[in-house]
Amino acid sequence: MSTTSEADIAHLFHPYTNLVRHPETGPMVIVRGQGVRVFDEAGKDYIEGLAGLWCTALGWGEERLVEAAAKQMRQLPFYHLFSSKTHEPATRLAERLASMAPIPDARVLFACSGSESNDTAIKLIWYRNNALGKPEKKKIIARERAYHGVTVATASLTGLPVNQRGFDVPIDRILHTGNPHYWRCANPGETEENFASRRAEELEKLILAEGPDTVAAFFAEPVMGAGGVIVPPATYFDKIQAVLKKYDVLLVADEVITGFGRTGQMFGSQTFGLKPDMMTVAKGLSSGYLPISALIVAGHVYDDVKAQSGEIGVFGHGFTYGGHPVSAAVALETLDIYAERDILGHVARIAPVLQQGLRALQQHPLVGEARGIGLIGALELVADKEGRKAFDPKLAVGARVVAKAQEHGVILRAMGDAVAFAPPLIISEDEIGQLLGRFRAALDEAHGELVS
Numbered sequence: 133m134s135t136t137s138e139a140d141i142a143h144l145f146h147p148y149t150n151l152v153r154h155p156e157t158g159p160m161v162i163v164r165g166q167g168v169r170v171f172d173e174a175g176k177d178y179i180e181g182l183a184g185l186w187c188t189a190l191g192w193g194e195e196r197l198v199e200a201a202a203k204q205m206r207q208l209p210f211y212h213l214f215s216s217k218t219h220e221p222a223t224r225l226a227e228r229l230a231s232m233a234p235i236p237d238a239r240v241l242f243a244c245s246g247s248e249s250n251d252t253a254i255k256l257i258w259y260r261n262n263a264l265g266k267p268e269k270k271k272i273i274a275r276e277r278a279y280h281g282v283t284v285a286t287a288s289l290t291g292l293p294v295n296q297r298g299f300d301v302p303i304d305r306i307l308h309t310g311n312p313h314y315w316r317c318a319n320p321g322e323t324e325e326n327f328a329s330r331r332a333e334e335l336e337k338l339i340l341a342e343g344p345d346t347v348a349a350f351f352a353e354p355v356m357g358a359g360g361v362i363v364p365p366a367t368y369f370d371k372i373q374a375v376l377k378k379y380d381v382l383l384v385a386d387e388v389i390t391g392f393g394r395t396g397q398m399f400g401s402q403t404f405g406l407k408p409d410m411m412t413v414a415k416g417l418s419s420g421y422l423p424i425s426a427l428i429v430a431g432h433v434y435d436d437v438k439a440q441s442g443e444i445g446v447f448g449h450g451f452t453y454g455g456h457p458v459s460a461a462v463a464l465e466t467l468d469i470y471a472e473r474d475i476l477g478h479v480a481r482i483a484p485v486l487q488q489g490l491r492a493l494q495q496h497p498l499v500g501e502a503r504g505i506g507l508i509g510a511l512e513l514v515a516d517k518e519g520r521k522a523f524d525p526k527l528a529v530g531a532r533v534v535a536k537a538q539e540h541g542v543i544l545r546a547m548g549d550a551v552a553f554a555p556p557l558i559i560s561e562d563e564i565g566q567l568l569g570r571f572r573a574a575l576d577e578a579h580g581e582l583v584s
């Protein structure tokens with residue numbers, strides 16, 4: 133029998149991987165996890181500094197989630213929600229999410245991934261505006277460096293070249309405006325407040341240039357994740373929302389990363405004062421243990437959609453596995469654990485340790501900016517600190533530092549030359565110390581190699 137690595141190289145088509153180099157470098161085989169750590173085939177342990185892909189808020193080995201899945205598997209392993217069928221786990225989860233989300237009279241539509249829920253949001257916006265007799269009001273604005281997924285429509289919203297190059301996206305009706313990264317994008321001498329105002333003015337100009345009657349919605353991650361962990365200036369969203377309101381443009385908050393405590397409040401929308409018309413959640417919803425996502429829709433949007441569906445006869449959208457009973461049961465248990473263990477209180481206590489640790493690394497010669505909020509952050513690596521000069525992308529400094537960190541027993545992710553941190557929310561103070569200590573050693577080594 134072949135080894136896992138041999139079978140992988142022979143048959144597995146890897147996402148987000150250099151397919152030419154993969155057979156030479158080979159896969160990293162992860163066999164198990166416990167707490168904030170995962171273990172490879174040789175038994176080496178790694179602190180998972182990105183909670184998998186911003187997923188496992190409760191870390192690995194949470195027996196209560198295993199039990200919840202097993203119990204539901206025995207009782208009802210599958211049923212769907214089409215044609216008015218329902219089951220207890222999806223119903224209770226919808227009820228719970230509607231009560232938690234900062235969205236009035238919320239309705240919950242389930243799917244299996246962040247991409248699917250964002251894609252669903254796009255379709256709902258179009259469907260609703262047809263219902264309202266506004267068939268021209270269909271354009272959607274996202275931001276440069278945004279990440280909203282990889283389906284045809286959501287890869288179009290995503291503002292990262294790697295997700296668009298070669299894929300014949302973006303589709304039409306999708307527009308991009310500037311992102312709120314003050315450190316990288318502000319003009320010399322511009323205050324954060326003025327920078328935020330400028331971004332809002334740019335958005336208004338874009339809406340006016342396109343015609344307000346053609347612009348339907350604006351998508352935003354409260355903290356941009358895959359774009360490099362970009363935390364907006366304090367007044368940014370107030371100013372943006374004033375523009376959206378003026379031109380009757382819906383706000384969709386993509387909380388796939390920021391949902392369930394990551395930024396310190398239950399939702400990033402609460403941390404940054406967003407009042408979204410729709411919200412998407414995934415990842416932390418089940419702590420990544422099973423695939424499940426949700427689109428949470430304000431009552432006023434639901435009512436418009438309902439009217440349109442009445443005319444057509446049926447709301448013709450849904451995924452076979454959306455609201456899967458086993459995933460929903462695990463999500464309910466996850467939300468119970470967040471409440472019982474006061475995960476928000478824990479994040480409030482522990483977040484300063486991560487944030488101060490990252491700010492301390494700002495002294496390092498390779499680090500241009502340390503940024504973050506709650507238990508999410510990033511270090512931006514630069515060739516010249518004073519001039520904020522980026523490295524030549526061909527040097528792949530971010531990827532090299534992350535590879536070094538892996539040798540030192542920390543798994544992190546580079547977004548260009550920004551290294552992202554988003555450990556499981558259950559991480560302890562001591563484990564944050566180990567995570568940053570191992571990373572520091574890797575950074576020193578990478579620096580030594582770069583200057584030699």
Ligand code: PLP
Binds near residue numbers: 246281387388414
């Ligand atoms: N939105 C955000 C903010 C994300 O970070 C991601 C994935 O990382 C997605 C959407 C897409 O989610 P999925 O990979 O589950 O389709």
